[in-house]
Structure formats: C-alpha cells, structure tokens
Amino acid sequence: MKKGSSIFAIFFIAVLIILLGELLVAEAVTCKVAELTPCADAIISSKPPSAACCAKLKEQKACLCGYIKDPKLKPYVNSPNAKKVAKTCGVPFPKC
Secondary structure, three states: OOHHHHHHHHHHHHHHHHHHHHHHHHHOOOOOHHHHHHHHHHHHHOOOOOHHHHHHHHHOHHHHHHHHHOOOOHHHHOOHHHHHHHHHHOOOOOOO
16 A cells, blocks of 8 residues: 555544544434423323424433433423323333
C-alpha cells in the first residue's frame, strides 16, 4: 500500500468515526418529564391516551425508571392510571 493511500484511509476512518459519533448523540433521548405533558390528562383523569401521548411515552421509555426514582414524580408515574396508559400505548412498564 502506498503512503498516500494509507494517509487517505486513516483520514477516511477518522471522518467516519466522527460522523458516527454525531449520529449516535443525535439519537440519544433527553429525559424531560415535560415531554410527557400530552399524557397528563390520561394519567390524571383515566381518559384514553392520545396518539401524541403514546408517541411521547414511547420516546421517553428509557427515562421512566429515572422518573419513578424521583420522589416528586413517583406518585404520578407509578400510579395505576399511568400503568394503564403505558399498557394502552404498548409501552412495557419498567421494573426498576
């Protein structure tokens, strides 16, 4: 392999790693309980969850254990209505 080809290969791999890293960061979920606002009505009043609620709940699925561990949020997130909303949306309720 020529010296110029080796440098190009190293440069190409470095750029690929940088782009892959940026892609992975872009796909990471930011845990913000405010993102679940569309679910508030369903959790508080036992109404069926909206499509927006289910979409946000699926998006925030990885955050649910953190919300359950927060003493301020636990009574809402761990309530029977919240579990019902999760089940209706097809989101498995976590065992933390």
